[in-house]
Amino acid sequence: VRKMLHTLSVPIIQAPMAGGVSTPALAAAVSNAGGLGFLAGGYKTAEEMRKEIAAVRELTDKPFGINVFVPGEEDVDEKALLRYRQVLEKEAERFGVPLGEAKWDDDDWEAKLTVLYEEKVPVVSFTFGCPSSDIIAKLKDIGSFVIVTVTSPEEALIAAQAGADALCVQGPEAGGHRASFRNTDAVYESVSLLVLLQQIREVVDIPLIATGGIMHERDIAAVLAAGACAAQLGTAFLRCPESGANLLHKNALVDPQFQTTAVTRAFTGRPARGLVNRFLIEYDNLAPAAYPHIHHMTKHLRKAAAQANDPQMMSLWAGQGYRLAKDMPAGEIVRRLGEKVKEVIGEMMGCCDE
Amino acid sequence: VRKMLHTLSVPIIQAPMAGGVSTPALAAAVSNAGGLGFLAGGYKTAEEMRKEIAAVRELTDKPFGINVFVPGEEDVDEKALLRYRQVLEKEAERFGVPLGEAKWDDDDWEAKLTVLYEEKVPVVSFTFGCPSSDIIAKLKDIGSFVIVTVTSPEEALIAAQAGADALCVQGPEAGGHRASFRNTDAVYESVSLLVLLQQIREVVDIPLIATGGIMHERDIAAVLAAGACAAQLGTAFLRCPESGANLLHKNALVDPQFQTTAVTRAFTGRPARGLVNRFLIEYDNLAPAAYPHIHHMTKHLRKAAAQANDPQMMSLWAGQGYRLAKDMPAGEIVRRLGEKVKEVIGEMMGCCDE
Numbered sequence: 001v002r003k004m005l006h007t008l009s010v011p012i013i014q015a016p017m018a019g020g021v022s023t024p025a026l027a028a029a030v031s032n033a034g035g036l037g038f039l040a041g042g043y044k045t046a047e048e049m050r051k052e053i054a055a056v057r058e059l060t061d062k063p064f065g066i067n068v069f070v071p072g073e074e075d076v077d078e079k080a081l082l083r084y085r086q087v088l089e090k091e092a093e094r095f096g097v098p099l100g101e102a103k104w105d106d107d108d109w110e111a112k113l114t115v116l117y118e119e120k121v122p123v124v125s126f127t128f129g130c131p132s133s134d135i136i137a138k139l140k141d142i143g144s145f146v147i148v149t150v151t152s153p154e155e156a157l158i159a160a161q162a163g164a165d166a167l168c169v170q171g172p173e174a175g176g177h178r179a180s181f182r183n184t185d186a187v188y189e190s191v192s193l194l195v196l197l198q199q200i201r202e203v204v205d206i207p208l209i210a211t212g213g214i215m216h217e218r219d220i221a222a223v224l225a226a227g228a229c230a231a232q233l234g235t236a237f238l239r240c241p242e243s244g245a246n247l248l249h250k251n252a253l254v255d256p257q258f259q260t261t262a263v264t265r266a267f268t269g270r271p272a273r274g275l276v277n278r279f280l281i282e283y284d285n286l287a288p289a290a291y292p293h294i295h296h297m298t299k300h301l302r303k304a305a306a307q308a309n310d311p312q313m314m315s316l317w318a319g320q321g322y323r324l325a326k327d328m329p330a331g332e333i334v335r336r337l338g339e340k341v342k343e344v345i346g347e348m349m350g351c352c353d354e
Numbered sequence: 355v356r357k358m359l360h361t362l363s364v365p366i367i368q369a370p371m372a373g374g375v376s377t378p379a380l381a382a383a384v385s386n387a388g389g390l391g392f393l394a395g396g397y398k399t400a401e402e403m404r405k406e407i408a409a410v411r412e413l414t415d416k417p418f419g420i421n422v423f424v425p426g427e428e429d430v431d432e433k434a435l436l437r438y439r440q441v442l443e444k445e446a447e448r449f450g451v452p453l454g455e456a457k458w459d460d461d462d463w464e465a466k467l468t469v470l471y472e473e474k475v476p477v478v479s480f481t482f483g484c485p486s487s488d489i490i491a492k493l494k495d496i497g498s499f500v501i502v503t504v505t506s507p508e509e510a511l512i513a514a515q516a517g518a519d520a521l522c523v524q525g526p527e528a529g530g531h532r533a534s535f536r537n538t539d540a541v542y543e544s545v546s547l548l549v550l551l552q553q554i555r556e557v558v559d560i561p562l563i564a565t566g567g568i569m570h571e572r573d574i575a576a577v578l579a580a581g582a583c584a585a586q587l588g589t590a591f592l593r594c595p596e597s598g599a600n601l602l603h604k605n606a607l608v609d610p611q612f613q614t615t616a617v618t619r620a621f622t623g624r625p626a627r628g629l630v631n632r633f634l635i636e637y638d639n640l641a642p643a644a645y646p647h648i649h650h651m652t653k654h655l656r657k658a659a660a661q662a663n664d665p666q667m668m669s670l671w672a673g674q675g676y677r678l679a680k681d682m683p684a685g686e687i688v689r690r691l692g693e694k695v696k697e698v699i700g701e702m703m704g705c706c707d708e
Contacts, residue, residue: 171546172546173545173546173548173549189614189615189616191527191567191674191675192525192526192527192546192547192548192566192567192674193546193548194527194546194547194548194567194568194573194576194577195527195567195569195573195674195675197572198569198570198572198573198675198678199675199677201572202677212546213545213546213548213549214548215549215552216552218551218552218555218579218580218581219548219549219552219580221579221580221702222548222576222577222579222580223576224579224702225572225575225576225578225579225698225699225702226572226573226575226576227572260543261543262543320545320546320549321545321549321552321553323553323556324552344579345579345699345702345703346703348575348578348579348699348702348703349699349700349702349703
């Protein structure tokens with residue numbers, strides 16, 4: 001199992017996307033096509049996670065993965081959080097919903113670890129931190145392949161030393177949450193995925209998965225050239241029929257009124273990249289670092305906005321390459337990209353011979 | 355000559371670096387090793403440029419290029435410019451030099467075009483804008499291969515329509531000035547080089563040169579996979595013996611006291627990426643968009659800082675991958691990278707066969 005990534009017939013991993021996007025159907029479709037599908041454990045209870053694992057197993061015999069959020073400590077500026085709450089109250093009133101309680105929680109961490117130990121999922125990845133070496137060792141003992149998501153050489157070193165089998169290297173191009181171990185501003189001046197891959201290759205010698213802005217077969221070939229052994233794609237699967245993304249979110253990706261993405265703490269209190277909409281523009285500079293506090297505070301508001309058909313008030317997570325997202329079955333995306341990656345590499349070889 | 359880029363035995367272009375870095379010796383060394391060396395016409399008079407062209411021709415029979423800045427209009431906030439001047443006065447006094455006059459100029463544009471028409475340089479590239487289709491046609495008529503540097507799909511379309519033979523696609527990772535046609539803030543939320551290459555491939559069908567953060571053979575292989583026909587490297591040549599960079603600048607690239615790069619208008623009034631030093635930290639948020647006004651205003655101060663051995667007050671241009679810059683003859687860098695790029699592509703091919 002330590003060779004896990006080399007057994008994939010297509011070097012494509014479907015990124016875990018929490019909040020309902022990553023369904024068992026999506027994960028299974030990707031795995032059945034020769035890639036590696038992923039469930040997103042974040043924001044679910046441990047028991048919901050267990051049910052999704054069972055559901056994927058109904059749909060595929062191939063390996064699949066599950067991602068879990070590592071809880072972190074958060075030193076919150078309570079005054080700034082209260083000010084932000086007061087400003088958002090009027091938006092919530094407009095939709096007739098209350099703001100949620102701005103509380104910390106550990107996303108059911110211990111219970112989720114128990115599920116992981118019991119269910120023996122082929123691949124387990126972590127986001128927002130690095131679990132202890134004991135936890136990683138225990139998962140490896142039961143046969144899971146363990147991936148830690150990192151955003152810097154420092155995090156890469158910590159994860160490699162804790163025993164991770166592979167690292168998922170997330171560039172700042174990525175949609176959704178920045179996976180950094182701490183809730184810092186560093187994302188705003190982060191080096192790009194290509195630069196980050198070389199920086200991390202300088203300090204660790206374990207398999208790297210590249211993620212962030214990867215949509216096209218040429219992006220995949222590029223990160224393989226850069227030394228990654230697989231590419232992880234999230235936004236590329238958002239519009240698939242198997243994706244659980246809200247239809248407004250799917251449509252926004254190809255709607256010319258959304259012209260670009262930006263990184264913001266406005267929705268959850270942690271930096272995350274999404275399409276620039278009214279919520280992001282108006283509240284970006286008011287939102288303090290407070291995760292998952294602001295996630296809980298805004299979740300009813302965002303859900304009500306979706307029900308009211310208002311994409312301007314939803315979190316429309318998207319990576320920088322979002323314009324290339326296709327409404328196509330996930331398995332077909334994996335197969336097509338897989339074939340075209342081989343063509344690109346063949347072309348490069350031809351260039352060398354000339 | 356339209357096939358210019360395909361005649362290079364190594365797909366490496368040495369980026370033009372104005373301000374004394376790009377010497378005739380550097381350009382000739384790169385061209386002699388099978389890459390494409392470049393002179394930087396910016397900040398020079400047309401006659402100085404002509405002398406450098408002659409100097410390169412003494413050193414190589416191979417093709418080489420020269421880059422020229424396209425003058426732009428600048429709508430300057432004079433009050434903000436005056437405030438910035440007042441703040442910088444005390445720094446200038448400390449070094450015993452006057453601030454320069456904060457004036458606009460066209461960097462000797464017409465006279466430089468005349469030199470280009472007369473000298474028939476094999477490759478001519480432009481930065482900060484797109485020349486008229488008449489100018490491009492005239493350069494092509496006399497046998498020059500014309501490259502326009504672009505930072506967005508919109509700029510790519512303009513340059514292709516104006517008749518450019520190829521585009522140099524600059525990602526936000528790049529050191530030195532952002533080449534955007536206008537002096538906007540867009541660099542702060544620009545998509546990365548890999549994403550930009552695919553966006554531009556969607557709208558134009560002419561050869562693309564990739565630049566920004568490229569240091570390693572794997573970066574070069576990656577941008578070739580991404581569809582570029584060559585990689586342009588600047589920072590990778592900064593520490594070469596042939597580079598005219600100030601020794602303090604060369605040393606800063608490997609000095610642990612400089613931990614990261616950032617984009618700022620502090621030095622020249624136009625966004626440019628450099629090592630984060632005291633000047634950048636203290637003045638970044640005071641500098642208005644005013645180019646080349648602020649360049650002229652700070653140039654004596656920066657020169658005096660260099661003479662006083664104070665790298666904290668100099669512009670230390672550097673791309674995101676700067677840590678990999680090597681003190682090695684330029685020709686050797688080109689030859690080594692060229693060989694290793696072929697190895698990387700060979701490895702990728704091997705992976706596909708398995």
